[in-house]
Amino acid sequence: MKFLNQVTVEHFYIGLKILNQLIAEMHQANPGLPLTHHRKTACSFRDLALLQVFQISLTSLRQLQNDASGEKLQEQAIGLALKCLSFDFVGTSLDESSEDIGTIQIPSSWRAIVEDVKTVQIFFDYYAITKPPISSESLECLVRLASVRRSLFSGETERSKYLISFMRGTRDILQYQQGLGQHENYHEYCRLLGRLKTNYQLSELVNVEIYGDWIRLVAEFTMKSLESWQWASGSVYYLLGLWSRLVSSVAYLKSDCPSLLDDYVPQITESYIKSRFDSVQNAGRFSTSKTSSDLTCVEGQLTWLIHIIGGIIRGRQSSSTSSEIHEVIDGDLAARVFQLIQVMDSGVHIEARYNERSKQRLDLAILIFFQNFRRVYVGDQAMHSSKQLYLRLGELVGLQDHVVVLNIIVQKIATNLKRYRQSDEVIGETLALFQELAAGYMSGKMLLKLDAVNFILGHHTKDFFPFLDEFGSTRNRTLFYFTLGRLLFMEDSPSKFKAFVAPLQKVFMMLEEMADSGFRSNEVKCAIIGLMRDLRGLTMATNSRRTYGLVFDWLYPTHVSLFVRIIQRWTDTPEVMTPLLKFMAEFVLNKTQRLAFDSSSPNGILLFREVSKVIVAYGTIILSQPVSADPYTYLYKGIWITLTILTRALAGNYVNFGVFELYGDQALSSALEIALKMSLAIPLVDVLAFRKLARAYFGLLEVLCHNHTAVIVNLETEAFAHIVGSLEFGLKSLDVSISSQIYSNLRAQLLSSQPSDQQHRLAECFDKLMADVARTIEPKNRDKFTQNLTVFRHEFRAT
Structure with missing residues (x-):
């Protein structure tokens, strides 16, 4: 205020500049202090000073309104007013005037x-x-x-x-x-x-x-x-x-x-x-070519029209009216799109257009139209409530009901998958639409009645769908086989399953018969990546004991040995290891109780033995390799997927682990030993730096602390201290799921262990944690953590 009350322009400018800088600093969190400290400071400043500063900005603007020479002062004054109105009034650190927020408090x-x-x-x-x-x-x-x-x-x-x-x-x-x-x-x-x-x-x-x-x-x-x-x-x-x-x-x-x-x-x-x-x-x-220019313009204009028609039809979902005239209008518009679809993929010139960006945009617009049309007008309920639309479509283009329309959609899906090789965007959107159709129970049943779908189920190879042979489309293979698997498993037909996996069986046989000298070729590499992605998609589609049993009986025991062989030859290649390990992580996941083997069946134990072989093979080789300049890609990513595999296998509730010790089987102890070695090989700083790695690491510790406590307690002092230290680090994590896991780990580990020097070390660590909680956990969680940890401490002392 002393600066602002001086006569000189320079002092006035400095006073406004100081206030601008002050608000900017109060609005910005200090990276060296907790977020709660920033919120407390910012809210205090808001209550005590911000209104006065805003009044100063308004007074300054009025004083400078007719001062033509005071442009710099006006700029400071208007900037000060803007900073005041942009302040974080409720302490959420968001732009409260953004389109998503709507109002400022x-x-x-x-x-x-x-x-x-x-x-x-x-x-x-x-x-x-x-x-x-x-x-x-x-x-x-x-x-x-x-x-x-x-x-x-x-x-x-x-x-x-x-x-x-x-x-x-x-x-x-x-x-x-x-x-x-x-x-x-x-x-x-x-x-x-x-x-x-x-x-x-x-x-x-x-x-x-x-x-x-x-x-x-x-x-x-x-x-x-x-x-x-x-x-x-x-x-x-x-x-x-x-x-x-x-x-x-x-x-x-x-x-x-x-x-x-x-x-x-x-x-x-x-x-x-x-x-x-x-x-x-x-x-x-x-465009350099007049003909190409004309065709590109037509395709571009059609693209916009189809997007607009799709938007109009989508608007029916949020419309509060359901008048018949609207259905007739939608029918008129949709009929034009269906007429276009009949001609856009025909003609001798069209093959070259699949590489043109304008053709790809047009097909993307068609897919979006299909998605909107399906949500509003396809399905049993929509069929009975949309009679006027289908009457109009029947008059104009002969599409009398939603089954016929669904057939047109699937034919277009098949055409895209056949014609496009390298357009990852079109292939991805096409498969997304296909998966959306297969996800619904009724729409999935209708799909199985269509010739186009049965053709895809019987001819899912690169000869019919060239995108499967493109390395850049390997991610799409998982979604492709996930969708086909959903359709395949809707019917209880082992013979159809056997016929479906026949092309994959041929790949298995080719790899199994391949000599070691040729196992590191680029052809084998592509075959392995494709096969693992296909298997993962197919396994994802199994959601019952029956369907999972079909996949398990096909792979075990005939083909599972191939997985270890691949690991032994390709551990240094993440492009191969990642799909294989992710398939294994899906294969051992007991979602929807699909791994419910009979009480007399040894399949759960046999499955874990194979899992153990994979984990030991990968962990032994990866730990012996030199650290790469990109440790996440070449080391950490494979380790966190491997830890996820073991965690899911241990927590799947389909293995009686006492059997291994009873019969002297080293499968469990070997898997646990190599998993802990991989965990200890990663610095704690790096564990917390990568979220997926942290969740896999602490997820494994949670399972071990609850069900295999002796493994943790009997570790050597250095390894034990490392794990306890990691729990301390994890409690400071802003990811509440991780910090909650760690509390559970500590409680299970302390209350089930025998009094020892290790317990005393844990107690000292625990005292530090108590002090850390108040400083690091966000306000909404701090009280809960403090209360739980206090109870935990009393229980620990009582034991």
Whole structure:
């Protein structure tokens, strides 16, 4: 205040600069201190000083309003006001004026200054008399003021006056075309218009006296912006959002005042479609070939039309009306898309188009249309409630019901999978649609009746679907076989399963017969990666004892030995190891109790023995290799997947582990020993640095502490201390799932162990943990942890 009260301009500037820096620092968390410390400091500053600083910014703006030579001072003053309005009022460290949040929680102590009409007007005045960045920041201040919570106002009268000031100010800007030639101003102005509808109902807008002029000017501005799409493409989003919300509110409008939307929305819609066509034509001019240019333009225009039709049909999901006229309109639009599908994949010229980006975009649009159409109009319930649509489709294109439509969709899926080799995006979206169809019980049953689906189930090889032979599409193979597996397992038919896995059986036989000298070839590498991804997808599809049994009986004991052989030859190649280990992690996972073997069956024990062989083989070799420059890819990733395999096998509840010790079988002890060696080989800092690694490590410790406590207690002192130290590190983790696991680990380990020197070391560690909890755990969890750990300490001393 001493600086601000000095006569000189320099002192005034320094005073504003200090306040700007102060708020910026109060708003920023200190990386060296806990988040709770930042929140406490920021909230204290908000309550004690922030309002006064905002008042200083407003006073400064009024003093400088007519000072043409004070541009630097104006810039500091407007920046100070913006920082005040952008403050983290509720301590969430989020931008509270973003589109997702909607409102900012200005404290009630600000009510008088916010309700004062002069507060809003000063920013409109500054916008009118200045240039960017001052003018654009003035609009940004208005965006935040327009986001003020409804409950701040004294009553509806005050809130109505507040809205009128915004509508009048935004109307005047359009009426006099103030500053909209500068892009910074234009963008913030679009945000301001969008914010008005977010925080105010349509009924409130139409009751304002100047609503007619305001909506007309906004409509004209929107259409002009759509015409200037090259310049305004990043800002039109806010305008379209405004009109979308306006239209959505019409159904709830109970005011006698007309909304006038029927006059303007059709014009805006037409302008939008025209702007999309213009954008495609503009892009097509750069093509070297006239024929290619024309075809590219047509494909681009069709792409936009299909996206728009899909959006219209999707809108039926959120529509509160179900009139027959809407179904007829949807039928007319959908019929055009289905007609296009019949011709777009035919013709001698079309083969070359699959490598063209415009053709790929068109097919992506078709897939999105299918997704929207399926959700609204495919299914037993939709069929009975959508008679008018199917009557219209039957008249225009001969599609009388949803089964026929589903056949068209599956044929397109098959076409995409056959024709596209290297477009990972199209293949991925096609498989996502296929999986979505197969996921539903009724839609899955309908798929099995279609010839196209049965063809895919009988011919799922690279000869028919070339994308399976592309190394870049290996990730898609898992989803492909997951979907096929879901369809396959809907019927109880072992003969169909045997026929389905015949192509995979051939790959197994080829690899098993391959001599060691040729086992490191690139052909073998690709075959292994593809096979492991296929097996993982197929295993993911098993969700019952019956279906899992089919896969298990096929693989064991005939083919499981191949997995160890692959590990022995390819441990140094993550591209091979990752799919193999992830398949094993899925194979041992007892989800939905699918690994429920008979009480007299040794299959659970036999499965664990094979798992042990895989873990020992991988762990022994990987620990003997030199550390790579990329330790996560070449070491940590394989280790965390291996730890996950062992954790799932130990916690699956399908193995009686006492059998191993009874018969002198080393499978359990060997697996545990090598797993602990791998765990101890990773520095604790790295364990916590990689989330997946941390969860796998602490997940294994949880299982060991609960069910295999002796393994932990009987470790050598150095290894024991390392594990206890890791628990201390883990309790400081911000991942609550990890810190909760560790509490469980400590409790199980201490209360089940015998008094020893190790217990005393744990007690000393525990004292440190108690002190750490209060400093590191977030406020919402701190009390719970403190209470639990205190109880834990008393129980420990009692034992």
